[in-house]
Amino acid sequence: MLRITNLSKTYPNGVKALDGINLTLSHGMFGLLGPNGAGKSSLMRTIAGLQKPDSGQILFNGVDVLQQPQALHRRLGYLPQEFGVYPRLSAFRLLDHFAILKGITHKKQRREQVAAVLAQTNLEEHRHRAVSAFSGGMHRRFGIALALLGDPALIIADEPTAGLDPGERNRFHQLLARLAQDRVVMLSTHIVEDVRDLCTQAVVLVGGRIRLAGRPADLVGGLAGRVWRKAVSHDQEPAMCHRFHVISTRLHEGRLIVHVVAEKQPGPGFRQVAPDLEDAYFHVLRQCETTAAERTCHVA
């Protein structure tokens, strides 16, 4: 069980990365959604102990990990957004090394577990190849293999599918889903589909604050019967944005599809659609933008 209370972090350059985050996580896959710069990586780095918050508390199984980071690190599997490895070192050698760092000192057991995680991540064939020569997908799988070493109760995966092709991404999701059966897997992404497909719980983080939290199905509940869709030309888009509460625009077969939130039909040509997680996500983003703009106007 991971409980986060009032977690805040402001960087020396004044950027407020986290602003009073409160979260409680139990077994299952947990999705962190948010645009770039929303604070996802900051939150994950802070939980992982790579940086200290300015205030707040993080309890892992009842232990304050800010005071005793080792308590979390003993059960943590961390897959950062980017990581490097020394060149010319094989996957097996590196995994063996990290297994030791994670406290697996018994040689035979360690070898077995390294073999197992290599197999789980489908890297068995490449165990003697230098990791630095791996492709992007293999590199990410290697990261997961690292995260699996030991006995992780919490796996933090920061943008794990970035840069992966659809096939790799799919395989990756399956792996994560399997792992989440008996542990907490925290997944950050800006791909809404990933959260929808994988996560039992999700939050939308914007500007360092949690704007929306809950089960993915529940997150869209607030928009039921309020989302309208219309195909428009590119020329019409500015006027649409001006007149309606447009939450998203996307291209479909070369045409612009506009989603609008409205209590009743906003106009001719609009068709009501069932809201999905993406609508909820963009709706929150739009609300945040509007709030920020209003605050700016107010200050001005």
Next chain:
Amino acid sequence: MLLETLKFEWRFYHARHLLGLGAFIFFLLGFAMTGRVGSGAGSLLNAPYALIPIYQLLSLAAVVIIAVFAGIAVLRDHHHDCEALVFTTGLGKNRFLAARWLGLVLVSFAVFACASLGIMLRTLLPHGLHGNFAANDPWVHGRILLTIALPNILLIASLLFAVALRTRNAMATCAAGMALYVLYLLCSALVGSPLMAGEAAVAGPDARFWAALLDPLGTSAFFEDTAAWTRLQRDSVFPAWDGLIRGNRLLWSAVTALILIYVWRTDPFRQTASVAFGLKRRTVAAVQVSAGDGLVAETLIAETLIAETLIAETLIADRAAAPAYRPLQPQFGCSQWFRAWLSCLCLDALYLVKSFPFWVLMGLWAALLLGEIAPIGRPYPFTAPSLPLTAVVLERFQFDLLPGFGVFLILFYSGDLARREDAHPMHPLSATTATPHTVFFFAKLGLLCLIPLALITVAVMVGVGFQISQGWFRFDWALYGSLYLYGGVPLCLAAVPCLVLQTLSPNKYVGLLAAAAFLLFFSTGLCAMVGLEHPMWRFAAVPGYQYSDMSGYGYFPEAFWHYTLFWSALAGAMLLPASALNRREKSVPLLMRLRALPARLKRRERWAVAGCLLLFVLVGGRIGYLTNVVGAYRTADETELIRVAYEQSYRHFTDLKQPTLQAVKTEMAIYPRQGRYSLQAEYRLTNPHGEALSALLLTVNPNLVVRDLALKGARFETDAAVPGAYAAQLTLPFQPGETRVLTFSIEHRTTAFTRIGGRHQVAPNGTLIHGAAHFPTLGYLPDRELQDPMRRASHGLGDPTPPRTAAHAEKDPGGGDFVQFETLVSTSDDQTAVAPGRLIGHGVEAGRAWFHYRGEAPMRDGVPYLSATYAAQNRNIAGYEVTLLYHPDHSFNTDSIWEGIEAALRYGTRRFGPLPQPRLRFAEVPNTTGISGYAGPGLVLMGEFSGFNHDLSNQTGMNQVFRRTVHETAHQWWGHLVAPAAVDEGAMLLVETLAKYTELMLLEQTAGIEQTHRFVDHEVERYFRARVREPEMEHPLSRVRGDQAYVMYAKGAAAMNALRHRIGEPAVNRALRQLVGDHAHPGPAATAEDLIRMLVAEAPDQADFIREWLTEVVFYRSVVERVTLTPLPDGQVALEVICDLSKVRHADDGRDHETAFSQPVTWSVTLGEGDAAQTMTKRFPMQNGTNRLGWILPGAPTRITFDPKRELLDEQRHSTKGALAKPFGG
């Protein structure tokens, strides 16, 4: 546009604080080097001659900073992940390369030029330097910067730039810098650069020529071109742009140009670092994949894609067969920490040994070692090679090269290692494990400690390989092993500040420069410049690090362990906080990290730091006690003040007559294991003067304490400001002819913490206590006075006591100080104690061996006492009982030593007369005593590496051990039987020059006249190379000073050879026999004039010749312009030689002046070859200027020789010989 780009480059370096830091370091270096390197003794310290070597050495230092700058210039795009951005702009290859290269040169030169400011500032603050400064001339500095420094910077910058571009690897760039360093060292060693402390010119002219040409920094060319410069030239002349300097500069400028052309033509512009460096990789496809927010060019290997496709297809099947994943409960604790540390270390070590630059560096190190070690086995002219003993091999690199190279490498690798996370960001992975961060930090330290291990292992391999190549299989593995301890541990300690400073610094390069500055300041003695001269300021250095086969490391281990504990405690106190600072949040500013440090340190870490600091203080206190109290350490200023006080308090004793010593009786107890001796002594004094004496002065080494001083009618007083001086007003005047007994005792402990009492000390095996250094002397000693005129003036002292000349000797002959000697000397029961005289008893009592010696005839005061485990050989030669004592493992050359002893004793006894004492001992002493050969009365000492360990298997007609033994044996006549009068000038003519003469005569007997003449030529060359470095006035042999070795030995040999030829060996020997007859004890002490008078008496017609050689500084310059051979109709050959000849006299104004002369000079021609060769000689009248000589010969000569017997001291003989030696066919 280029200007704008250059401005950007400047701002870039400036923003990284590198410009300021580099400029500050070079300013300090310039300041520190001024007056310490490059200047000839006595020369102006900021004359061009002195400044050029400083700038050349600074060029060497610039390799470090340019390597840093080159790394930034080339690798910064890669390090900051902006290659894709930079190379996708419109920036062209030419502009990119030009901007980066010019930027590199610009900042390097700007930083370098700051040294000029340091040099000029130093000249304004002359305190502490012994020498003079001229007014600063910025133009001189500018000229040197442009002609010497700039080409060096261009070369270094271009080479390192090229290597960085081609490899994209910082360590490879460092390796290229190291290659320059190695080349420089090898060339300097070959030329005999004065910058290489203690090196003599070891190679022949051809090797020196090539070394001068190939030295990348031009230092060797400079010293080779200016080798013959006089002091006047050194003070005023700027080296001309010709000779080897021009050749060297042109060659390396061409190399620079070629490097640049290569760079421009081959640089794979627009390829990322991974591509550029991985040229050998099987790159078969390049695709672009989307990644995050942008596009990143990435090379994928086709094989990988194929493999992944296969993986996708067989995913389900694979998973079914895969080993089951089961979580494992981690275990933490000390065992896991150790395993994690070991794993990190192994991983880093694997990374290290898999890197190409590492092996390049190891290769360079091996090459450097070979260059240093190989001369051991090389038979240079007239210096026998050493046997390749392990101690001899190690001595070549153990004490200077290994520490220097090791620190250099650790410095660079510390930067690479500490910032490896930046290049390969594994930090998020390792930092989120439960392994404490301290483990990672100490693993890095462990890796840095592996570097000295690797260096030493390579050194051992090279050393053993060299020994095997010389056919030597007696490896001293224990000694090789000691390298890891005594050589390795200080280097490991040096790694600590490097790592700590890297942790504290904002980036790698600032950390690198800060660590370099720290080590340069605290490990090289530069700190002494600002008054931090106590050995405890020298980080990771231990005083007294030396080795002898006889006494091992002596008492050094005690100091070593103390200092190791001392510095380790400090290192521990630095490491733990640094480890805490290094944790996780590297992006947080240092100040914030420091502020948070107390909270970050865990309780046990705080206790550990406190414990380290406490240990540091406690051990430091003990070292301070052992150094300052037991070792009586004094700073240079304190020592100087003692000299000043001694002169101010006691100089009036020069006018007060003192009693003379008649007999010395001592009881000397040597305790080799404890490193101490105890002396009870009794001096029998007499008043030989015609008046009563009322005051007495005893002077002893200021670091020794004389106790229990007692003399009838005297009460000795001491002055705390003048330790080592004991003055007494005699309440009972010392009447003429009266004899009194002075008794005293001395207790002394030898310690490795200081070197008081000189190098002659108690040792575990190989004690040498020299009476002259350890026993009190009667009267005032002028050599205790401060000599430097500027320092004297600063203390308000006038002129020093003038040297005693022959005129003094006539008034007060003194000299000799022959005494009756008796001693009871004891030592540990496994050693033999040796002193001069007849052994009248010995035995063992209470675990102590005692030996009772008594002199059989009066002997000169100042006898040595020895104690060691010796093997002994005894022989009776020409009525003398001779004993040879040597280290049991050093029996290699005893036969040659015996030959030398026998030849000298027989020749000397027959030609000069018998010695009064029928006993003579030869004993080996450790090389740590600094003695190569020393002749005491009836006891000759020979250094272990100066005879006993020479390799005589590859001699070229001359046995060096034989020659040296003859020389030392000859001193029983010249120095002991005939003692020179107590004068400061001319005494050595009667001691060293006459011993040299004996050596020459026996050399001629055993090796032949040709070999002897070659030896004389060698001595003449030595003389001319050394005389230009004379700090004061060169004296003739009749007034030679004690410190003018090049006159007494080198010119002395040439003079005695010339006299022997001109007046004949029998006549010289008769004169010498006469000298013995008239002046041997108890006759009056001899002077140089006595010898000259006797030589002239033997050959009155050669009086001018004799006086010119012995009483004047005169030499000749002969240059053969042309040699023509014309066949005559009658079958004869007309030889015509055009030869320029000049005679030069060294005048009292310190300059050499050509002087008129006209005299016959001998020429010889050789007809035919081999056994059929026939030599003809003829004397031709010659005079100043061009001489045309004609000679009708019966056939074509194969050799024409100017002055075949070396009767003239010819400066150009070497070049003339070459011109004339070539065959002259019909």
